[in-house]
Amino acid sequence: MKSGPGEIEMADIARRDMLTMAGAVGVGVAIPVSPAAAEALPKDKVQGSPATSAPARSYQFFDLNEAAFIEAFVDHLVPADELSPSGTELGITIYIDRQLAGAWGRGARMYLLGPWAAGTSQQGYQLPLAPADLYRCAIRAVEAHCETVHGGSFDRLQPAQRQKIVQALSDGSLPLQEIPARVFFDMAYANVMEGLFADPIYGGNKDKRGWRLVGFPGVMAAHAENIERFRGKPYPVEPLGIADLS
Amino acid sequence: MPTKLKEVDVVIVGMGWTGGIMAKELSDAGLTVVGLERGAPRSDAGFSVPMIRDELRYAVRNELFMDVSRxxxxxxxxxxxxxxxxxxLGSFLPGEGVGGAGVHWNGQTYRFSPHDHGLRSRVEERYGKSFIPRDMQLADWPMSYAELEPFYDKFEYMAGISGKAGNIAGRIQEGGNPFEGPRAREYPNPPLKPSLASEMFTETTKKLGYHPFPRPAANMSRPYTNPxxxxxxxxxxxxxxxxFGCEANAKASPHITVIPAALRNKNFSLRPHAWVTRVNLTPDGKRATGVSYTSVLTGEEFEQPANLVILCAYGFGNVHLMLLSGIGKPYDPVSDTGTVGKGYCYQVATVVQAFFDDRIFNPFMGAGSLGVVIDDFNGDNFDHGPVGYIGGASIYSASLGGRPINQRTVPPGTPRWGAEWKKATAHWYSRTLQMSVQGSNMASRYNYLDLDPTYRNAFGLPLMRMTYNFTDNDEKLSAHLTTVAHDIGRAMGPTxxxxxxxxxxxxxxxxxxSTHNTGGAIAGHDPGKSALNRYLQSWDVANVFVMGASAFPHNSGYNPTGAVGALTYWAADAIRTKYLKDPGPLLHI
Known part of the structure; x- marks a missing residue:
């Protein structure tokens, strides 16, 4: 999220704090804070109105701690830079949340009957957990590791510390209680990519910024002539999603 | 008690390409035919823009594929x-619903090489018996390429294949595949328009002395009306x-071709949501009396009596039903006896990417079978003596789409996330050319299918168990032919x-x-070594025929659908012209 002039820059305020405070005065009640008043407050006490200055991020699946983790995780993988806003601003966490709250998160189209055995890596996923359960257990385990080793939750770590954690998740070397780190990472990584590049109807890829990043034109695709006309040349068009044509 | 239905002449299990062809051919012959499909109905109005252009729904969440929870x-x-x-799902993606995997396929439609049909004889003659590894179950196919040619032709004209012939009646044709077996006539449609990647692959492989030709495609290069x-x-x-399914009906699929054609016949009826659990046999096990199925809408059980049972599920489904029903003897790798489950093969596939700083490929402009291929390293088109393995591969560059969740690559050494990853992704998405090596796979003694002793499906029946590994032969093939593809990539001068x-x-x-799983109910000359005879008729139960790639004695370095289609028309012809006149075993050994 890019703040407009006079708006409160929320980037380094942990969302968890903000929501906790919002909860204290009643969820859904906008807290009017004038920019001047906000700036006068100590930074860790600043509260913005989620209704006006933060993108609408109300989660169906993630609780506050999980939301803080997933936002920090997604923004570590997809940081804001000159190419695009951050993953969270692109709706990737909303995408993941909706997937986990829905049929896929509950294990639709997965064979989930026992008996259970770890098996070999060639035999693939063998946990008795549906994706939503895996996220819940794994986030708890990663946070326990962060607290023990770094004395703070993942979202409060320095970027270099986060990088170490993410790296160790991805190569499976992060010691997590009960959950194989890499199994979780592979699923979460795939979900981040889906949230960046799936059609915006699923909550991510906001303003088709994922598609714009690579130059994917979206759903309107009648290229029988274009394949000759644009052979070897860029094809610059405004990308269209399912909602644009429905 | 299951509801017993009125007897029919033919019951077909599975309504993909093979079930659709059988339904059309046998209902045309005047037989009463019932087609049972475990998945949902689907018609030629089934897909529409924009909903079908949903990569997440179809290519990631697998909506058109088999539901492994059941x-x-x-x-x-x-x-x-x-x-x-x-x-x-992962390694392969079998379909479900009317049209089967023929709905979501790419449309690559090859004929197998004449070598494939006489593979064992050819290898023994050219390289000697000792060239064949000990556990390799190499066999000749029980029908020749020449016998299948009219049926390849029939499939290609039904499906409107776009391509360029390489050998018409023995005369080599410029621009086609000079290694292919002779065909009676040209493809029904000209090749698709080439992409930049196709042009570059063509130019480079020609320079290297190879013989590129356009991949034969069930994607229509022009509007087409089939026979x-x-x-x-x-x-x-x-x-x-x-x-995905094609909303323009521009990709030949069973649910828009053979199935609606069969449905014009009043003596054909199609029952979706019908999950066949068993082929019923007479007490002596020599004759099928029909099938039992469960409606997955109501849970109600039915018995469908029939004079002729034709298994047309995906290969796995055919073998599973044979094992569950006691048709033929299950294969045992230890004693090397039995036939059902024997000869399961796959493919040995690799990919090579080349990245060009100064080229724009527009990867999102493509078609399932758009691309260029060389056959110089397939079949026995090259001398295997120096390389020491059996088999080969089609090596090709494909322009089949640029869907951004799954079809993105970055050069080696790029981080997997973060600002650098984003920058590389943005730059290279449009600048990558991909080549593929589709390697053959030979039957091997310890690669097989049987029933699992522990796990069960939603109907309480044992799951099928796959035991499979790559062999030394596969590793040699892949090492050699991945190097060939890599060298082609280098010769293009990429960044x-x-x-x-x-x-x-x-x-x-x-x-x-690859979704090219073959074998398990292989056809052969010898009832002791194969489950089916040359007409894909069960050696053990004469009124059961088993279609599909499960009949292949080995898997070739091509996409299998062309051969699957040809074999089905061949078997349908045998049923119409031979079996119906004298029902019983078509071959007596």
């Missing part, structure tokens, strides 16, 4: 391991073939060349490789 298989690499269920009067639209190169990563054992069921 039925899957268990897998292990070796017989001494414990097999565990395939809990999610059944079915109209197909012109391909729009939208890049949404594989994993970066992707890594050379040949397949090695152990095979993993996790990453997608």
């Amino acid at each position: 039925d899957t298989l268990t897998f292990r690499n070796k017989p001494d391991q414990r097999a565990l269920p395939m809990r999610r 059944d009067g079915i109209k197909l639209g012109e391909c729009q190169y939208c890049g949404f073939c594989e994993n 970066h060349l992707g890594p050379k990563m040949p397949r090695r054992a152990p095979y993993s069921i996790v990453p997608y490789q």
Whole structure:
């Protein structure tokens, strides 16, 4: 999220704090804070109105701690830079949340009957957990590791510390209680990519910024002539999603 | 008690390509035919824009594929391991619903090489018996290429294949595949328009002395009306073939061709949501009396009596039903006896990427079978003596789409996330050319299918168990031919060349490789060594015929659908012209 002039820059305020405070005065009640008043407050006490200055991020699946983790995780993988806003601003966490709250998160189209055995890596996923359960257990385990080793939750770590954690998740070397780190990472990584590049109807890829990043034109695709006309040349068009044509 | 239905002449299990062809051919012959399909109905109005252009729904969440929560298989690499269920789809993607995998295929439609049909004889003659590895179950196919040629032709004209012939009646044709077996006539449609990647691959492989030709495509290069009067639209190169249905009806699929053609016959009826659990046999096990099925809408059980039972499920489904029903003797690798489950083969597939700073490929402009291929390293088109393995591969560059969740690559050494990853992704998405090596796979003694002793499906029946690994022959093939593809990539002069990563054992069921699973109910000359005779008739139960790639004695370095279609027309012809006149075994050994 890019703040407009006079708006409160929320980037380094942990969302968890903000929501906790919002909860204290009643969820859904906008807290009017004038920019001047906000700036006068100590930074860790600043509260913005989620209704006006933060993108609408109300989660169906993630609780506050999980939301803080997933936002920090997604923004570590997809940081804001000159190419695009951050993953969270692109709706990737909303995408993941909706997937986990829905049929896929509950294990639709997965064979989930026992008996259970770890098996070999060639035999693939063998946990008795549906994706939503895996996220819940794994986030708890990663946070326990962060607290023990770094004395703070993942979202409060320095970027270099986060990088170490993410790296160790991805190569499976992060010691997590009960959950194989890499199994979780592979699923979460795939979900981040889906949230960046799936059609915006699923909550991510906001303003088709994922598609714009690579130059994917979206759903309107009648290229029988274009394949000759644009052979070897860029094809610059405004990308269209399912909602644009429905 | 199951409801017993009125007897019919023919019951077909599965309504994909093979079931659709059988339904059309046998209902045309005047027989009463019932087609049972475990999945949902689907018609030529089934897909529409924009909803079908949904990569997440179709290519990631697998909406058109088999639902493994109800039925899957268990897998292990070796017989001494414990097999565990395939809990999610990965390595292969069998279809479900009317049209089967023929709905979501890419449309690559090859004929197998004449060598494939006489493979064992050819290898023994050219390289000697000792060239064949000990556990390799190499066999000649029980029908020749020449015998199948009219049926390849029939399939290609029904499906409106776009391509360029390489050999018409023995005369080599410029621009086609000079290695192919002789065909009676040209393809029904000209090749698709080439992409930049196709042009570059053509130019480079020609320079290297190879023989590039356009990949034969079931994507229509122009509007087409097939011999059944079915109209197909012109391909729009939208890049949404594989994993998707075609809203323009420009990709030949069973649910828009043979099935609606069969449905014009009043003596054919199609029953979706009908899950066949068993082929019923007479007490002596010599004759099928029909099938039992469950309606997956109501849970109600039915018995459908029939004079002739034709198994047309995906290959796995055919073998599973034979094992569940006691048709033929299950294969045992230890004693090397029995036939059902024997000869399961896959493919040995690799990919090479080449990255060009100064080229724009527009990867999203493509079609399932758009691309260029060389056959110089397939079949026995080259001398295998120096390389020491049996088999080969088609090597090709494909322009089949640029869907951004799954079809993105970055040069080696790029981080997997963060600002640098984003920058590389943005730059290289449009600047990558991909080549593929589709390697053959020979039957091997310890690669087989049987029933799992532990895990069960939604109907309480044992899951099928797959025991499969890559062999030494596969590793040699992959090392050699991945190097050939890598060298072609280098000869194009790319900015970066992707890594050379040949397949090695152990095979993993996790990453997608190919939905070209073959064998398990193989056809052969000898009832002691094969489940089916040359007409794909069960040696053991004469009124059961088993279609599909499960009949292949080995898998070739091509996509299998052309051969599957040809074999089905061949078997349908045998049923019409031979079996109906004298029902019983068509061959007596």
